[in-house]
Amino acid sequence: MASPISRRGVIKGAATSAALASAPALGAPAAQQALTRIAFGSCAHQDKEQPIWDLVNAWNPELFIFLGDNIYGDTEDMAVLRAKYDKLAAKPGFRTLRRNAKVIATWDDHDFGVNDGGSEYPMKAESAAIFLDFWGVPADHPRRSHEGIYASYLFGPEGRRIQVILPDNRTFRTPLLGYSVEPEDKGQYVVNPDPDATMLGQAQWDWLEAELRRPADLRILASSTQMLPDAPGYEAWINFQADHQRLLDLIDFAQVENLLIISGDTHYAELSRLDERMPYPLYELTSSGLTEVWPVFGPNRNRIAKAPLMPNFGRLTIDWGAPSPSVLMEVQMLDGSIGISQAVSLAELKQPGTR
Numbered sequence: 001m002a003s004p005i006s007r008r009g010v011i012k013g014a015a016t017s018a019a020l021a022s023a024p025a026l027g028a029p030a031a032q033q034a035l036t037r038i039a040f041g042s043c044a045h046q047d048k049e050q051p052i053w054d055l056v057n058a059w060n061p062e063l064f065i066f067l068g069d070n071i072y073g074d075t076e077d078m079a080v081l082r083a084k085y086d087k088l089a090a091k092p093g094f095r096t097l098r099r100n101a102k103v104i105a106t107w108d109d110h111d112f113g114v115n116d117g118g119s120e121y122p123m124k125a126e127s128a129a130i131f132l133d134f135w136g137v138p139a140d141h142p143r144r145s146h147e148g149i150y151a152s153y154l155f156g157p158e159g160r161r162i163q164v165i166l167p168d169n170r171t172f173r174t175p176l177l178g179y180s181v182e183p184e185d186k187g188q189y190v191v192n193p194d195p196d197a198t199m200l201g202q203a204q205w206d207w208l209e210a211e212l213r214r215p216a217d218l219r220i221l222a223s224s225t226q227m228l229p230d231a232p233g234y235e236a237w238i239n240f241q242a243d244h245q246r247l248l249d250l251i252d253f254a255q256v257e258n259l260l261i262i263s264g265d266t267h268y269a270e271l272s273r274l275d276e277r278m279p280y281p282l283y284e285l286t287s288s289g290l291t292e293v294w295p296v297f298g299p300n301r302n303r304i305a306k307a308p309l310m311p312n313f314g315r316l317t318i319d320w321g322a323p324s325p326s327v328l329m330e331v332q333m334l335d336g337s338i339g340i341s342q343a344v345s346l347a348e349l350k351q352p353g354t355r
């Protein structure tokens, strides 16, 4: 399908807001520690038991990334939203995780405040303040200096530096078009071909492009909703055709290397891979949910592996050993089994001519 975004369109406006939004690494120890175990997950219902934390804590991650739907807020009443965060805060396994690991987060629709919602949600500023407080973002942190909760973090020393980029897929997102079909509960959304329809909004795009150009030995783009699935299904980047193509173009034209994508939201876990028109294989590991399970998989022609349908979390094991560092991408299931396992060498994730 032809791209509505020109190459020039990808490049324009770079870096105008990036300096404000770029976040330093969390805490002094993390800044110099080369991370080797990063866990992530999404979709944790605060009213349910959350036994998955026993497995997460047994794996002992140095960093845990929450990918959204961290609670099911779904309200315009901020007292209700706070009370639901309080329920998550009281979970013993979650408390253990926060004691033992660095924890960072982005949000998705339910913790933003409305199912499948975007910029039309009237309480987004108030919800953002509660989000940033709950996740312990300091008052003077750059993340609080702009609208929306997008951020990036750096961990580890030069040569073993990991960048985690957390976009905000909700605050600026154009409202969804309608369903292409009308099943009983939730539909497959129509792809929006309007070049002005957006996931991120212009200011966040400028920031993201600048972030992707910063040096990093491993770059983790941590998106609440899936980026690579190419069929119109439930919520995903493909529903915003212009922004979906813009992201893929940017990886190519900005010479972005060492990139892995992680995502959540779906209530199932799968691994996607895109080769077509990309400078190197682009992987996306989706883990969902920490408590939530969907009965079927959505359409995804880029899926190369799928996990059993049960609660799960994602884990990245980084082997920094020379000559070629590698990442083992896995999904661990609630029964302890490994549902997905894929190793990738960082030497594969290079632009042609630099391998």
Ligand SMILES: [Fe+2]
Pocket: 069, 108, 109, 110, 265
């Ligand atoms: Fe979601």
